[in-house]
Amino acid sequence: MTDLATEARAPASGIPFDNSYARLPERFYVRMPPTPVSAPALVRVNRALAAELGLDADALASPAGVEILAGNRVPEGAEPLAQAYAGHQFGGWVxxxxxxxxxxxxxxxxxxGVRRDIQLKGSGRTPFSRGGDGRAALGPVLREYIVSEGMHRLGIPTTRALAAVTTGEKVYRETALPGAVLTRVARSHIRVGTFQFLFARKDLDGIRALADHAIARHYPAAATAGRPYLALLEAVIAAQAALVARWLGVGFIHGVMNTDNCSIAGETIDYGPCAFMDRYHPQTVFSSIDHGGRYAFASQPGIAQWNLVQLAQCLLPVIDDDADKALEAAQAAIDGYAARFDTELLAVFRAKLGLFEARDGDLALLQDLFDRMAANQADFTLTFRRLADLLDPPEGDAPAPRDLFVDPTSFDAWERVWRARLADEAATPDAGRAAALRAANPAVIPRNHLVEEAIRAAEDAGDPAPFEALLEALATPFEERPEHARYRLxxxxxxxxRQTFCGT
Structure with missing residues (x-):
């Protein structure tokens, strides 16, 4: 198994690098530095994240730090590389x-004590660019910064943004746009597609080395299992089931759930044409490139399982020397995904409905609400958030959940069943249950129009104020602060x- 327990010492750059992935075989990546830019300027350093990493935020924000964040200077201790991977993109093999x-x-x-990658995104061409310029525009960088930090504050596993800088250069998409670089932090950037890259080349030694690295880094308990690589598969299945259930709990649509965007660490990764639903409908799609609705809101659990099947296929040769036994074990693990996901989903939505105890009819109660929300164009976030107000009414004339429905009586019919379900549990004061509801249902999410507003202000007018204000509101998503009222609407x-774009 890979040894990750080396001692890291802070170099002159102040970043205590300890690069385990760079110690893997060099066929896994290409060593190369980022491409310098002409005039880097700081947009933002995430000071809270810097503190978690043990980094000096002031040093990162200094001129020397900005040079590092832009890719103009490789800090001491860094071993820059571009990772290789393959993948299924919208079901097509690449x-x-x-x-x-x-x-x-x-x-x-x-x-x-958690090991995390530090990656520059938008840092120039690599051998894997496939004709692209290797750069990023400011808009997609700000989108990823906003949404990833919003997801973190919502308690959903995610990559995070350590910093954003502009480059002083233009990138060309449909029009000329200001260029930028995002510094992304992740528990790792190992994807299902990383295993697929090796499997496609029949590189069994590589698969073992990568699997050992993943076990040591993410799932150390698997190392002592009778079949460590089967235990790795089971751990990734559990992580993905929990992750996607949490996505559904906040109305999140990833938009590009390709296998190369599926992290084996169980984090949300690659915020391209992602979006949060306003009005609920299970078939909602925002991505401009998802023409067939493959990655629609309600399709995400099934797509996650499809991606996990691809991982299982890669691991078959190392799970067991007997091919039949390996297939049987992996199939059983994959078959267990549906029940695991349902358990995770019900745990998420029981909390969102204020249910403290499990009952057999809970899934039907939830589905009935979903059906009524879809038929009545009800706002996803506000419908759940306002349930607490029914039990602990705020002062004044506050809007009710029924006001979100085209036919308010449709909600009234569901509310009667919901209240009967609450009464079936052990007695809990309404105020206490309302507090639990408010802790489970955010008031503020990165709504698409707010993200777009922040991007337009920064790109078109050079005004960072909406970006900063939105990040401030997202920092306390479960609180209803008066100064953040517009962010709840x-x-x-x-x-x-109606559409979001990949930004590549």
């Missing part, structure tokens, strides 16, 4: 993808965002 616009600088072990008809 044998070689890889980091086409990202460079992994290295890894640090944070104050919590659904979009007006003229503000509705």
């Amino acid at each position: 044998p070689q993808l890889g980091d086409g616009r990202a460079i992994l600088l290295g890894e640090v072990v944070g104050r919590d 659904p979009p007006r008809p003229d503000q509705v965002v």
Whole structure:
């Protein structure tokens, strides 16, 4: 098994790199530095995350730090590389993808003892760029910063944004746009597609080395299992089931659930054409490139299982020397995904419905609400958030959940069944249950029109104020602060965002 327990010492750069992935075989990646830019300027350093990593935020924000964040200077201790991977994109097999616009600088072990990657995204061309320029525009960088930090505050496992800088250069998509680089932090950037890259090349030694690394880094308990690689598969299945259930709990649509965007660490990764639903409908799609609705809201649990099947296929040769036994064991693990996901989903939504005890009819109660929300164009976030007000009414004339429904009596019919379900549990004061509901249902999410507003202000007018204000509101998503009232509102008809874009 890979040894990750090396001692990291802070170099002159102040970043205590300890780069375990760079110690893997060099066929897993290409060593190369980021491409310098002409005039880097700081947009933002995530000071809270820097503190978690044991880094000096002031040093990162200094001119020398910005040079590192832009890719103009490789800090001492870094071992920059572009990772190789393959993947299924919208179900179509691509044998070689890889980091086409990202460079992994290295890894640090944070104050919590967790090892994390530090990666520059938008840092120039690599051998995996496939004709692209390797750069990123400011808009997609801000989108990933906003949404990933919003997801973190919502308690959902995710990559995070350590910093964003502009490059002083233009990138060309449909029009010329200001360029930027995002510094992304992740528990790792190992994807299902990383295993697929090796499997497609029949590189069984590589699969073992990568699996050993993943076990040591993410799932050390698997190392002592009778079949460590089967235990790795089972652990990834559990992590993905929990992750996608949490996505559904906040109305999140990833948009590009390709296998190369599926992290084996169980984190949300690659915020391209992602979005949060306003009005609920299970078939909601925002991504401009998802023409067939493959990654619609309600399709995400099944797609996660499809991705896990691809991982299982890669691990079959190392799970057991007997091919039949390996297949039987892996199939059993995959077959267990559905029940595991249902358990995770019900745990998420029982909390969102204020249910403290499990009952057999809970899934039907939830599905009935979903059906009524879809038929009545009800706002996803506000419907759940306002349930607490029915038990502990706020002062004044507050809007009710029924006001979100085209036919309010449809909600009234569901509410009667819900209240009867609450009464079936052990007595709990309404105020206490309402507090639990407010802790489970956010008031503020990264709504699409607010994200777009922040991007437009920054890209078109050079105004960072909406970006900063939105991040401040997202920092306390379960609180209803008066100064954040506008961030709790659904979009007006003229503000509705119907499509989101990849940004590559």
